[in-house]
Amino acid sequence: MTDRILVVEDDRALGAQVVDHLRGAGYEPTWWTDGSAMIKGAPPEVALVVLDLMLPGVYGLDLLKVLRASSEVPVLVLSARNDTSDKVRALKLGADDYLTKPFWPEELIERVRARLRRPVMVRANTLRAGALCLDLASHEVTLDGRRIGLTRLECELLAALARRPGAPVTRDWLAEHVLDAEPESSARSLDVYVSRMRKKLGDPALIETVWGIGYRLSTERSG
Amino acid sequence: MKLRTRIVLTTLGGTVPLVAALVALDVAAQRRAAQRALADLLLMRLDAPGEQARCESAPGDWENAFPRFAGGIGLSIPERGARAPADGPPPPIPPPGGNHPIWPGVRGDGLPERPSRFFLHRARLLPRSPPRFFTYDAKLHPHAPAAPELDGVFAASQAVGVPEAISASWLVSEIRVLVRTPWPESACAFVLASGDTMPWLGGILPSTWVWLTPALVLFAAVLVAIGPAVRRIVTLTKAVQRSSASGYSVSVPIEGTAGTDEIAALARAFDAAARDVRIQFAERERRERALREFLANTTHDVMIPVTVLEGLLAALNASTTIEDPADRARVVAAMDEAHYMTSLLQNLAAIARLDSAEPRVEFGPVDLGLLVGRAIGRHRPVARQLDVALEGATPPEPVVVTADTTLLEQAVSNLVYNAVRHNRAGGHVAVILDQDGAQRFRLRVIDDGPGIAEAELKRLTERGYRGDEARTRAPSGQGLGLSIVQRVALLHDLTLTLRRSEYGGLAASLAGPLRSAPA
Numbered sequence: 001m002t003d004r005i006l007v008v009e010d011d012r013a014l015g016a017q018v019v020d021h022l023r024g025a026g027y028e029p030t031w032w033t034d035g036s037a038m039i040k041g042a043p044p045e046v047a048l049v050v051l052d053l054m055l056p057g058v059y060g061l062d063l064l065k066v067l068r069a070s071s072e073v074p075v076l077v078l079s080a081r082n083d084t085s086d087k088v089r090a091l092k093l094g095a096d097d098y099l100t101k102p103f104w105p106e107e108l109i110e111r112v113r114a115r116l117r118r119p120v121m122v123r124a125n126t127l128r129a130g131a132l133c134l135d136l137a138s139h140e141v142t143l144d145g146r147r148i149g150l151t152r153l154e155c156e157l158l159a160a161l162a163r164r165p166g167a168p169v170t171r172d173w174l175a176e177h178v179l180d181a182e183p184e185s186s187a188r189s190l191d192v193y194v195s196r197m198r199k200k201l202g203d204p205a206l207i208e209t210v211w212g213i214g215y216r217l218s219t220e221r222s223g
Numbered sequence: 224m225k226l227r228t229r230i231v232l233t234t235l236g237g238t239v240p241l242v243a244a245l246v247a248l249d250v251a252a253q254r255r256a257a258q259r260a261l262a263d264l265l266l267m268r269l270d271a272p273g274e275q276a277r278c279e280s281a282p283g284d285w286e287n288a289f290p291r292f293a294g295g296i297g298l299s300i301p302e303r304g305a306r307a308p309a310d311g312p313p314p315p316i317p318p319p320g321g322n323h324p325i326w327p328g329v330r331g332d333g334l335p336e337r338p339s340r341f342f343l344h345r346a347r348l349l350p351r352s353p354p355r356f357f358t359y360d361a362k363l364h365p366h367a368p369a370a371p372e373l374d375g376v377f378a379a380s381q382a383v384g385v386p387e388a389i390s391a392s393w394l395v396s397e398i399r400v401l402v403r404t405p406w407p408e409s410a411c412a413f414v415l416a417s418g419d420t421m422p423w424l425g426g427i428l429p430s431t432w433v434w435l436t437p438a439l440v441l442f443a444a445v446l447v448a449i450g451p452a453v454r455r456i457v458t459l460t461k462a463v464q465r466s467s468a469s470g471y472s473v474s475v476p477i478e479g480t481a482g483t484d485e486i487a488a489l490a491r492a493f494d495a496a497a498r499d500v501r502i503q504f505a506e507r508e509r510r511e512r513a514l515r516e517f518l519a520n521t522t523h524d525v526m527i528p529v530t531v532l533e534g535l536l537a538a539l540n541a542s543t544t545i546e547d548p549a550d551r552a553r554v555v556a557a558m559d560e561a562h563y564m565t566s567l568l569q570n571l572a573a574i575a576r577l578d579s580a581e582p583r584v585e586f587g588p589v590d591l592g593l594l595v596g597r598a599i600g601r602h603r604p605v606a607r608q609l610d611v612a613l614e615g616a617t618p619p620e621p622v623v624v625t626a627d628t629t630l631l632e633q634a635v636s637n638l639v640y641n642a643v644r645h646n647r648a649g650g651h652v653a654v655i656l657d658q659d660g661a662q663r664f665r666l667r668v669i670d671d672g673p674g675i676a677e678a679e680l681k682r683l684t685e686r687g688y689r690g691d692e693a694r695t696r697a698p699s700g701q702g703l704g705l706s707i708v709q710r711v712a713l714l715h716d717l718t719l720t721l722r723r724s725e726y727g728g729l730a731a732s733l734a735g736p737l738r739s740a741p742a
Contacts, residue, residue, distance in 0.1 A: 011527050017534040054523065080523040080530075082572055084585040084629040097593060102530035102565050104604040105537045111600060168616040170655055212653025212669050212726065213616045 003047035003116055007031045008038075008063065009078065010055050018050065021105035027112070035063040044073075048115055050108075051095075052078045053086055061089055068094040074115045078103075129162040129217060132206075143201060153178070154197050161207065161217040168210040227446075227453050234445050238438050249428045250420075254398060257420040261354055262386035262400045265416040268356070269384070269404055278358055278404075278411035282366035285411065286356035354418040361412040370415065373401070383407075389415075396420045455486050463493050471500040511579060522572055529565055536561055537604065555608045562605045566640055570703055573633045577710050584714060588738050589626045591664060592617040595656050598636040606643045606652065613643060615654035622656060622664050623738045626715050634711035637704035638668040638731045646672035646728070663736055670728035680721050680729075708733075 005027045009015035015031050022029040030046065035058045038044070049067065053060035064075060077090045077098040087098050099111055125137040133142045139155040141148045150158065156178050161169055175186040194215060198204045208218050224232075268274065278285045357370035365372070373389075389399045396419040404411050428434050462475045475494040536558045545551050576583055599615040606613040624631075635654075642652040652670045659665045705721070708731075712719040717735035724730035 011531075013531045014527055014534070017531060017538075020538075021534065080526040081519055082522065082526075082569060082629055082633075083519065084587075084627050087628055088585060088587050097597075099597070100569075101526040102533050103601070104562075105534050106604040107600045110603075111597070114596065164619060168614050170616045170657065172657065173616075173618065210614045210616070210653070211612055211651035211671075213614055213655055 002026060002028045004028045004030065004045065005112065006044045006046040006049045008033075008035055008049065008055065008060075009052045010034060011052075017105070018108065021109060022050075022112070024105075025109045025112070034058065035060070035066075038063055038066055046073060048112060049073055049075045050078060050112070051075055052080075053090065054080055061086075061093055064090060064093045064095060076111055076115060127159055127162055129165040130219065132158075132162055132217070134159050134162060143203070143206075148200050148202075150197065150200060154193060154200075157193055158197060158207075158217075161215060165217045166219040168213040168216040171214040174214060225453075226456065227449055230445060230449050234442055238442065242435070242438060245428060252427050254420050257418065258386075258388045258398050258400055261398060261416045261418045262388075262402070264354060265356065265386065265400060265402055265414060266384065269402065269414065275404075275406045275409055275411065278406075279409050282358045282360075282410040284367065285358050285414075286367075354416055357415045357417070358411040359413040359415065360410050361407060363413060366410065371399075371417070373413075373415065386416075452486065459486065459490050459493065462490075463497075466493075466497045471497045471504060474498065474501075515575070515579065518572065518575055522568065525568065526565075529561065529568075533558070533561055533565075540608070558608055559605060562602075563644070566636070566704070569633055570637065570707055573630060573707050573711075574703075576630070577707070577714075584627045584630065586625050586627055588623050589628045589631060591622040591624055591656055591666065594628065594632050594635060595654055595666065598632060598639050599654055601636055602639050602643050609643065609646070610648040611643050611646045611650045611652060613639070613652045613654075615656070617656045618658060622658060624664060624715075624735065625738045627711075630711045631715065634708040634733070635666065635668075637708050638733070641704055642668050642670035642672065642729060642731070645675075646670055650728075651726070658737070659734065661737075662739075663734060665732060665734045667730060667732045669724040669726065669730045671724070671726035672728040674723055674728045675721070677723075680723075 005022055007015060007018050007022070007029050009018060009031065010033050012033070015033065019029045019031045030044070032038075034055055039058060051060055051064060051067075055063070060077070064077070067073070067075065074096045075094065077087075077095045078101060079086050079090070079098055080101040082100050090098055096115055097111055099108060125135060127134040127136060131144045134155060135141070136155075136159060139150065139152045141150045141155055141158060157174065160174060160178050171187060171190055175190060179186045179190065194207055194209075198207055201207070206218055208216050210216055358366050359370070359373065360366070363373045383403045383405050386400045386402045389401055398418055398420055400416045402414050402416070404414055406412070459475075466473050466475045475490065475497050536554065539545070540551075540554045540558060545554065595615055595617055599613060603613050639652065639654060646652065650670060650672050652668065655667045655669070657665055709719055711717075712733060715735060717733050720730075720732045720734075722730050
């Protein structure tokens with residue numbers, strides 16, 4: 001399912017580029033060069049709005065106000081003026097995040113993706129992240145439907161990583177919140193647990209080591 | 224010294240010596256008058272008939288052997304019957320307790336009565352205690368046991384009947400007058416008259432202190448006159464201080480500006496100066512605002528094409544048609560330069576804000592997790608091209624601080640970019656945000672690049688290390704970025720530490736309090 005994204009950007013070159021990059025990233029962008037359509041009232045059926053603050057005719061913040069009056073759609077604000085009061089006002093009016101120009105296309109895609117990230121399913125003590133499924137009550141773990149025999153502690157470690165797939169988690173946090181021990185003494189045992197889990201999961205790349213930080217659950221399956 | 228004190232002291236300094244000089248002059252005049260009166264009395268006695276015989280018959284008691292004395296200078300003669308014959312024996316000493324025979328107001332036993340004011344005033348030229356006469360022979364040997372010792376120095380040159388004042392000190396009221404009698408061969412060759420100057424005032428000045436009244440009145444008048452002047456000066460000082468404290472936005476209001484005296488002129492001068500300062504301030508404010516507007520508009524105008532440029536470069540880099548590795552390297556270098564240029568622009572904008580007269584800082588709740596995400600996202604595309612792994616970890620719960628989001632993001636961005644830029648291919652950068660207990664956060668940026676020399680590290684974190692200096696010292700821009708981090712940290716009350724990381728590179732850390740009450 002592709003997400004529709006509304007881009008409100010007056011600059012022709014930039015607008016075209018943003019639309020291109022969003023399309024390249026697999027989204028379905030709609031591009032408005034001004035906000036008059038929104039003022040006329042027709043809340044767009046989109047998953048996210050990329051809104052430039054400096055628009056001709058109507059001020060971006062006013063547009064945001066109109067939009068927020070009828071919709072809860074996530075709004076990513078673009079600002080060319082690196083000005084605190086603009087950002088503060090935008091966030092107060094209900095913007096979810098902002099991006100200051102200039103930005104790399106990759107940066108924009110990352111912010112959009114962060115907003116549209118599917119929440120991790122947690123239902124009845126079951127946690128799902130990609131092909132991984134964890135039963136937090138019975139400590140049963142399945143990968144691609146295949147049951148993996150993990151100890152209770154290993155299961156909790158995996159769950160800590162799976163709650164935010166792709167995000168690195170520090171060793172200190174894992175030691176403190178999962179191993180429930182002093183960070184210094186548990187650093188080695190953490191490595192031992194992880195290497196044992198990697199073996200059991202059969203996919204060493206699933207739990208990545210992150211330099212200087214700790215571990216993370218990879219969101220890209222190697223196979 | 225306060226003005227009032229100074230004026231009082233000056234007045235006293237003028238008045239006191241003047242009064243002292245007057246009193247001294249008066250005392251001198253009084254002494255002279257008393258000596259003359261005493262001498263006159265003595266000479267009159269010596270002139271009386273039969274005195275030589277009276278003296279020679281009882282030289283030790285001549286002073287009590289009173290002559291028949293008629294008339295005289297205001298001297299009362301107590302008893303007419305006490306008159307003695309010219310050559311007869313001396314009359315008896317008047318009984319104690321009665322009036323002194325020749326000295327009014329003094330009892331016969333020589334003890335002074337308590338004189339009335341009236342008497343003091345009337346008899347001011349006369350000594351108050353009775354004069355005493357002591358006789359001496361030619362060799363200045365006294366006859367009476369009570370007579371003071373004299374040495375021969377005076378007597379030698381002294382002419383007959385010319386009184387000589389012998390008085391030691393002005394501090395004692397006693398005066399003495401020595402006279403050579405016309406009977407040099409007798410036992411009474413010299414007579415010493417002794418008396419006192421009491422009252423010691425009254426030669427020139429009135430004998431009561433009433434003459435001091437004008438001086439005291441003058442003194443009081445000075446005090447009364449300076450009171451309002453001093454009050455006005457105090458009021459003026461307060462007005463000027465108020466005006467200065469308000470940045471000269473308040474004028475210097477003075478009651479009595481319409482006056483013509485020096486204080487009113489001073490007040491008007493202050494007011495005029497404050498007005499000038501106000502005008503200067505307003506002008507400077509206007510210029511600064513215009514400059515800020517210009518900078519903001521320019522930045523805005525530049526940032527859009529730069530965004531397009533970055534997009535084009537990214538698209539070029541993503542295209543598969545570049546086969547020559549040198550071309551690929553050029554594209555990456557161009558991306559790197561574009562990125563560096565924009566970071567420089569952002570830093571200059573931040574410096575402009577920090578350097579403006581009053582840094583326009585807008586504190587509010589800032590989600591540090593999101594902020595760190597943006598800072599990493601900003602630099603990750605370039606880090607990837609430079610083959611530097613850039614990763615960040617934030618706690619699952621939001622970490623909210625009170626900050627100016629733009630400045631703090633620029634600071635964090637600078638730390639991250641420094642770590643990426645001063646690294647090598649295959650290097651790593653890790654950004655770790657965590658909570659230190661419940662009240663504080665800690666943000667660490669660590670890398671395994673070559674790091675910074677210890678000495679340079681110390682200099683970079685010096686307080687007051689300014690952007691310009693940083694630019695010339697570290698042309699790579701590292702100094703500028705770090706100086707902004709430092710100033711932002713100072714502004715936000717954050718602790719910035721820079722040290723060598725355990726991986727060899729730099730470990731930078733920002734620590735500070737969490738936002739206490741969720742807004």
